[in-house]
Amino acid sequence: MRILRLALRRLAASLPTLLLILAGMFLLLQLAPGDTVDALMAQMGGGDAALAEDLRRFYGLDVGIAAQLWNYLTRLATLDLGFSAIYGKPVATVILERLPPTILLMVSALSFAFFFGLLLGVLAARRVNRWPDTLISTLGLLFYATPSFWFGLMAIVLFSVYLQWLPAGGFYDITMGYTGLAAVLDIARHLVLPTLTLGLIFLAIYLRIMRASMLEVLSLDFVRTARAKGLTETRVVARHVLRNAMLPMVTLIGLQAGTMLGGSVVVESVFALPGLGRLAYESVVQRDLNTLLGIVFVSALLVIAINFVVDILYARLDPRISAES
Amino acid sequence: MRALKAYLRSPAALIGSVILLAVLVMGLGAAWFYPNDPLGLAGRPLQWPGQNPRFPLGTDPSGRDIAAQIVHGARISLLIGFVATSIAVVIGIAIGSLSGFYGGVVDTVLMRVTEAFQTLPNFLLLLVLVAVFGSTIHTVTIAIGIVSWPPVARLTRAEFMTLRTRDFVQASRVQGLGDAHLILREVLPNALPPVIVYASVVMAVAILLESALAFLQLSDPNVPSWGNLIGLGRNVLRSEWYVSAIPGLAILLTILGVSLVGQGLNDALNPRLASGR
Numbered sequence: 001m002r003i004l005r006l007a008l009r010r011l012a013a014s015l016p017t018l019l020l021i022l023a024g025m026f027l028l029l030q031l032a033p034g035d036t037v038d039a040l041m042a043q044m045g046g047g048d049a050a051l052a053e054d055l056r057r058f059y060g061l062d063v064g065i066a067a068q069l070w071n072y073l074t075r076l077a078t079l080d081l082g083f084s085a086i087y088g089k090p091v092a093t094v095i096l097e098r099l100p101p102t103i104l105l106m107v108s109a110l111s112f113a114f115f116f117g118l119l120l121g122v123l124a125a126r127r128v129n130r131w132p133d134t135l136i137s138t139l140g141l142l143f144y145a146t147p148s149f150w151f152g153l154m155a156i157v158l159f160s161v162y163l164q165w166l167p168a169g170g171f172y173d174i175t176m177g178y179t180g181l182a183a184v185l186d187i188a189r190h191l192v193l194p195t196l197t198l199g200l201i202f203l204a205i206y207l208r209i210m211r212a213s214m215l216e217v218l219s220l221d222f223v224r225t226a227r228a229k230g231l232t233e234t235r236v237v238a239r240h241v242l243r244n245a246m247l248p249m250v251t252l253i254g255l256q257a258g259t260m261l262g263g264s265v266v267v268e269s270v271f272a273l274p275g276l277g278r279l280a281y282e283s284v285v286q287r288d289l290n291t292l293l294g295i296v297f298v299s300a301l302l303v304i305a306i307n308f309v310v311d312i313l314y315a316r317l318d319p320r321i322s323a324e325s
Numbered sequence: 326m327r328a329l330k331a332y333l334r335s336p337a338a339l340i341g342s343v344i345l346l347a348v349l350v351m352g353l354g355a356a357w358f359y360p361n362d363p364l365g366l367a368g369r370p371l372q373w374p375g376q377n378p379r380f381p382l383g384t385d386p387s388g389r390d391i392a393a394q395i396v397h398g399a400r401i402s403l404l405i406g407f408v409a410t411s412i413a414v415v416i417g418i419a420i421g422s423l424s425g426f427y428g429g430v431v432d433t434v435l436m437r438v439t440e441a442f443q444t445l446p447n448f449l450l451l452l453v454l455v456a457v458f459g460s461t462i463h464t465v466t467i468a469i470g471i472v473s474w475p476p477v478a479r480l481t482r483a484e485f486m487t488l489r490t491r492d493f494v495q496a497s498r499v500q501g502l503g504d505a506h507l508i509l510r511e512v513l514p515n516a517l518p519p520v521i522v523y524a525s526v527v528m529a530v531a532i533l534l535e536s537a538l539a540f541l542q543l544s545d546p547n548v549p550s551w552g553n554l555i556g557l558g559r560n561v562l563r564s565e566w567y568v569s570a571i572p573g574l575a576i577l578l579t580i581l582g583v584s585l586v587g588q589g590l591n592d593a594l595n596p597r598l599a600s601g602r
Contacts, residue, residue, distance in 0.1 A: 014440075014444070016437060017437060017440045017441045017444055018444070020437060020438065020441040021441045021444060021445055024441065025445075025453065028453065028454075028457055029453070029457060031457050031458075032456060032457040141581060141584060141585070142577070142581065144529075144580070144584060145529070145576075145577045145578075145580035145581040145584060146573075146577050146580075147533055147536055147537065147540075147552075147555075147573060147576050147577065147580075148537075149536075149537055149540045149555065150540075150555055150569065150570075150573030150576065150577070151573075153555070153558075153559060153562055153566075153569050153573070154566070154569075154570060154573070156562065157562060157563075157566045157570075161562075161563050161566075255443075258443060258444060258445060258446040258447065259446065259447065259448075260446075261446040261449065262446035262447050262448025262449050262451075263448065265446075265448050265449065265452065265541075266448070266537045266540070266541065269541060280449055280452055281452070281541060281543075284452045284453075284455065284456045284543065285543075287456065289456070292452075292453060292456065295449065296445065296449060296450075296453065299445065299446050299449055300444050300445055303444050303445075303446070304444060
């Protein structure tokens with residue numbers, strides 16, 4: 001209960017941040033050449049000034065910027081993100097349609113990076129400065145330096161073009177019309193390469209942090225006590241060290257939620273996944289600023305939500321945190 | 326001197342320096358190696374590397390020399406990396422030092438702003454900035470600098486918070502020296518080493534951000550950027566994958582060089598931590 005209250009307080013503290021982001025973005029987009037009506041009129045194939053004026057009044061664009069910002073924020077409070085002139089639907093609908101692939105991709109990439117980062121970090125720390133450690137650390141450096149979109153393209157060349165093991169892109173195979181378990185497996189097959197591509201750099205970061213954190217915890221007194229009790233090394237690591245060494249990794253998930261969401265823009269473009277990231281890219285290319293603003297809002301909400309979960313996780317892992325408050 | 330010796334002793338730092346030096350030579354000597362426009366037509370398109378001795382790395386789908394684009398691209402990547410990093414470091418140090426030195430309301434306000442920037446996915450913010458201000462090489466570089474400063478600010482703030490109460494700062498304060506002197510001449514020089522080390526991370530990220538933007542064809546199309554070439558190669562990926570593969574390797578090596586140099590600097594400047602890594 002205490003944990004929840006603490007996390008909720010952090011959540012409330014992120015409200016001003018969210019407001020700041022929205023106001024900043026709204027004002028920033030005012031600087032962009034052209035507004036929704038311009039985009040709409042271009043779609044319709046042009047029109048006269050009177051029509052433009054009517055449309056501006058209809059979309060509430062004829063009042064001052066401060067009033068527009070106020071209108072936008074009050075509409076946001078009711079989760080009304082406005083209307084996308086390009087897609088011809090409410091922005092909220094467009095975004096909701098595109099959310100599942102992105103969330104699926106982020107969860108799978110995060111799990112992949114976290115699990116293997118943990119494993120490799122522990123392995124490297126157990127054999128510190130010997131060849132397994134050198135090998136793992138070198139791999140970590142290489143993964144960190146690999147541009148994700150390039151890795152994705154090369155993976156397509158190898159696994160989709162030459163070996164033909166995995167599909168080169170898309171979210172599922174429309175032609176097969178799978179249902180039930182087959183559909184799930186089909187989506188999973190399509191997500192293998194994107195997951196590896198997005199997760200690679202995070203894997204590199206996690207394994208490096210895990211290794212450093214393991215080494216630090218391994219040198220603490222309570223580990224010596226555990227060893228002195230005669231526990232096997234595996235048991236010392238599994239029962240005593242791991243939980244403590246994992247704390248920095250959990251912090252990192254929250255810190256990098258935004259980076260991961262940004263990375264999904266590129267990865268979704270490489271693999272033609274119909275997700276939020278690809279929508280962001282499309283709305284930039286098509287100058288659909290309403291949708292772009294909506295994506296910014298939803299991304300910020302996602303990052304805040306992830307941090308909320310991380311706070312709870314962290315407090316569960318480290319009881320000292322909830323005791324402190 | 327001691328730091329330099331420690332730096333040179335580490336093999337990782339040496340390898341990194343050699344790679345970075347090679348990229349630097351490529352970038353500085355680009356006009357000398359390939360005096361012609363790297364984006365001009367050079368020969369028959371899509372010749373594989375080694376197929377024609379005139380083009381050791383082959384030609385791209387538009388018949389441009391890939392080797393020339395790689396060499397000129399080194400200049401663009403380094404330039405963008407360096408300038409964007411400088412922008413990020415200057416903004417970060419300014420905000421972090423004010424926040425850490427004064428604390429209180431100043432700290433709260435500035436950290437709220439920093440938090441806002443960190444909550445927003447940086448690549449998304451970069452897309453918005455490019456959508457609003459256009460994608461010339463100048464706007465892209467500045468935009469990358471603008472999205473990269475928050476970690477620098479946090480780091481500087483943390484350093485300032487531990488340093489501002491130290492005796493030597495208090496002594497200067499008692500002497501009646503102004504805040505500007507305290508910040509710039511007393512605290513900042515001591516806070517700088519970890520920030521400089523972190524700048525290598527910022528630079529690696531900046532180069533990756535630019536290449537990702539160029540890959541999406543949202544960066545300046547009139548400069549020979551590695552990311553651009555990867556994006557162009559995507560259309561012929563199934564058969565002529567080398568067009569994308571070669572510039573990607575160039576990015577990989579450059580980032581590797583920057584990271585290794587950063588790690589070497591870290592080990593040399595923070596000897597206490599070096600033994601653990």
